[in-house]
Amino acid sequence: MPDQPSEASRPPEKPRGADTPSPPEPPVAAGATGAPAANEPGPSEARTAGATPADTARPSPAQASDGRRQRAQAAQQAGQPGNPWQHGAGTPVAKDDGMTARLRPPPPPLIRPAVLGSVLATALLSALFLSDGLAVNLLIVAVPAALAAFFAAQAAGRRLRPWTATWAVGGLALLAVPALRDAGWPTFLAVVSAFALGSLALHGSRSWPGVLIGSLGLFDSVVPGVIWGVRGIRARASGSRANWGATLRTTAVALVLLVVFGTLFASADAAFAELLGSLMPEASVGAGPWRALLFALGLTGALAAAHAAAAPVRWDGLTVRQGKPRGRAEWALPLIVLNLLFAAFITLQLVVLFGGYDKVRDVTGLSHAEYARQGFWQLLWATLLTLLVIALALRWAPRGGTGDRTLVRSVLGPLCVLTLVVVASALRRMDLYVDEYGLTRLRISVAAMELWLGVVLILILAAGVFGARFLPRAVAVSAAAGVLAFGLLSPDGLIAEQNVQRFEDGRSTSIDIDYVKDLSADAVPALDRLPEPERSCALRIIQNHVLHDDTPWYATSWGEARAKEILEKRPVKGDGSDCYRVGREGTRDGYEPDDDGYDPY
Secondary structure: OOOOOOOOOOOOOOOOOOOOOOOOOOOOOHHHHOOOOOOOOOHHHHHOOOOOHHHHOOOOHHHHHHHHHHHHHHHHHHOOOOOOOOOOOOOOOOHHHHHHHHHOOOOOOOOOHHHHHHHHHHHHHHHHHOOOOOOOHHHHHHHHHHHHHHHHHHHOOOOOOHHHHHHHHHHHHHOHHHHHOOOHHHHHHHHHHHHHHHHHHHHOOOOHHHHHHHOOHHHHHHHHHHHHHHHHHHHHHHHOHHHHHHHHHHHHHHHHHHHHHHHHHHHHOHHHHHHHHHHOOOOOOOOHHHHHHHHHHHHHHHHHHHHHHHOOOOHHHOOOOOOOOOOHHHHHHHHHHHHHHHHHHHHHHHHHHOOOHHHHHHHHOOOHHHHHHHHHHHHHHHHHHHHHHHHHHHHOOOOOOHHHHHHHHHHHHHHHHHHHHHHHHHHHHHHHHHHHHOOOHHHHHHHHHHHHHHHHHHHHHHHHHHOOOOHHHHHHHHHHHHHHHHHHOOHHHHHHHHHHHHHHHOOOOOOOHHHHOOOOHHHHHHHOOOOOOHHHHHHHHHHHHHHHOOOOHHHOOHHHHHHHHHHHHOOOOOOOHHHHHOOOOOOOOOOOOOOOOOOOO
């Protein structure tokens, strides 16, 4: 309506009663509000009385200045120091706030009773079962911790995605390695990898920074998880004190009944007493501080996992800027030269592989095994440096269009293929060296590392064809799968098997007793095939560890249980005096039967 003030400038109308006349309203100053009185036409109305609607829709200068004044007042109010979380007009916002907004999620909902129960179960099981070693007890503790994370994620409305299930199943599968193997070094790798996969399952990262930092992101939830748990317990306790009392009374009655009747049944039957004693962990006053620490660690870890599941940090928000694209010639020429060098080296390797060792021996003076040993470490470093070169080349690669993408693929693709041949050459050299001198922990470890690097190169080639979206997660999956396979194959068992096989085939006149005696119980089935006195010399230290340690069932691995069964049927013979002359070949002297040192290599 062109002859009436706008809705924004119209003063509010007061309701009038039926009989009582309303008191006269004082006139409103036009300068204060920018609008005339309700019944009097303002100066702008008088000028626009005969104007068209299109002309009157345009705001007047007074209204425009009034709008600017109101916006300025609102900005001034927003910048008052009463609220420290607001910035005044013209105040620059810190960059950290934007980063925090991208990474930090909204607060999680109030912790649920199911989550609290799972967290408490994790803490109790940690205190009861983790004080005697690592075996199947890790799986027992991990199950309620995983349930706590599942319940917390469900309460927060998160859905189970395929990659989340992959990380979770992989982490639980890795915890099977301590339950199966007695060796400490594959167990350590499996536990660390299981922790990394569990953290990835909680955070759901997919980029390179997200996968690398997200594998350790669970540490970021330790303090917030404890605070979240304390606040949840306070809220639940203040709202339902009667329910908490009933729960405590029920738990106390159940414990009393179990203790009373369990004691009666144990005293009535010796078999039941033995079964009950083997199932229940031993409790002593001296182990109290250690169990209290394990309880606190289990409680903190479960709360951190539940908090990360309910409010995961978005580590994918961390981005790395791409490097400045280089020109085609500047970028491609050094890589082409490197490809030519790789091709020349691989040509020589093929000549050697097909019977050229005699010529190499004549030129270098190195034996077959010495030539293999000399080249493995250099080829391993060459593989690692090639991966670094590929990463840097992709960072500064030209990105102008289809032609640049074709150039990148045509240069880096052959480099990956040639590096795969280098990996195969390194593995062949290690195989020749092992065939000559036997397998050790160091040799099998670096060979497994070189094999995994070859898998990474294959994944890079696949990413060049199908896209690099899944490359970070695929590399993480390949690493976890490699650790799992390494643990399940029992490296100590493979080392003992290969050395015993060389001794049985006559490729070695004796077996290195000083080395195999320090292997874990996983090596017992292979070492049990040795003749006497080699068998007793190799198994004496392992027998002292397996038969004399009173380890409960939940801290005993399957490899240790199998070794105990073998050594109980066929214990070692003699007192170890014959071991001074066994397995020496003039290379080592001295033997200490009671030396139980653990050399990881």
